[in-house]
Amino acid sequence: MSQLLRLKMAKQKAEAFLKEEGITRLPVDPFAIAASRDIIVEPKADTSDGVSGMLLRHGDSFGILYATHVQNEGFQRFSIAHELGHFILDGHVDHVLPKDGTHTSHAGFVSADPYELEADHFAAGLLMPSGPFRRAIGRRDPGLAVIEAMAADCRTSLTATAIRYAELCDDAVGVIISTGQRIDYCFLSEAMKSLPELSWLRKGTPVPKGTETARMNGNPDRIMEADRAANEIDVMDWLGGKRSVLITEEVAGLGRYGKTLTVLSSCSIGHEDEIEPGDDEWEMIESWTPRFHR
Incomplete structure (x- = not known):
């Protein structure tokens, strides 16, 4: 089974779990889900940087500790959902915690370990299930505003919500998430991928000069102040390709996280040229290092 398929199945497992539990509305409460399985959830103040949470085992009893060094509710809820993924997904407990002790996680797609990636995808599907999420999107115009609204509805981080929205x-x-003048990762919707001969923005690719993102990233104070900026730009300036389309570029500083979130959007790009995702999609996923901290 391909890894891409396993990740999709992890999301589907989370959504199937919600259906079995009769959970149909947003936001989904990971604390309540843990309590329903007699899993004690507690904060851990002295967690080292990079550690998002821990799954504890003593016989058939389990507990979850979540990191508090990142003061972001969405990140903390995602971390708990990640540990629930280890608890619920087939084979995870036997692999990550076969005996009494503690499993330390690095949620947020910062680990290349397939079990950690599956738990991350489970968390995304659990907190942002496709049915309620799509219904909530409705007929809203694309862009940062709908992502911020969905982050509030789901009580999830801005970046996690942006990726799920795309x-x-x-x-x-x-x-697009970037640090300084380098791109950390990029995720494109199927409609955006329909543009011919795009240049995929891989990790480490320079931020295009003359963009709002480049200007924002050139001023760390704006990022720390969670500043916002927006402008219209040709999609070719960001993604290359052969089709010139005017799109909106919206940029949000992510505060102490030290990064920026860029949202490119257009209502004028149709689906007539839409391509089916294939092996190239997984190649892109492998080249990115997404972080859902904010």
Whole structure:
């Protein structure tokens, strides 16, 4: 079984779990889900940087500790959902915690370990299930505003919500996280991927000069102040290709996280040229290092 398929199945497992539990509304409460399985959840103040949470085992009893060094509710809820993924997904407990002790996690797609990636995808599906998420999107125009609204509805981090939005929306959307003048990762909606001969933005690719993102990233104070900026730009300036389309570039500083979120969006790019995702999609996923901290 391909790893891409396993990740999709992890999301589907989370959504199937919600259906079995009769959970149909947003936000989904990971604390309540843990309590329903007699899993004690507690904060851990002295967790080292990079550690998002821990799954504890003593016989058939389990507990979850979540990191508090990142003061972001969405990140903390995602971390708990990640540990629930280890608890619920087939084979995870036997692999990550076969005996009494503690399993330390690095949630947020910062680990290349397939079990950690599966738990991350489970968390995304659990907190942002496709059915309620799509219904909540409705007919809203694409862009940062709908992502912020969905982050509030789901009580999830802005970046996690942006990525899930790009995955599930019907509009042409690109989500980019960058640090300084380098791109950390990029995720494109299927409608955006329909543009011919795009240049995939891989990890380490320079931020295009003359963009709002480049200007924002050139001023760390704006990032720390969670500043916002928006402008219209040709999609070719960001993604290359052979089709010139005017799109909106919206940029949000992510505060102490030290990064920026860029949302590219357009209502004018149709689906007539939409391509089916294939092996190239997984090649892109492998080249990115997504972080869902904020």
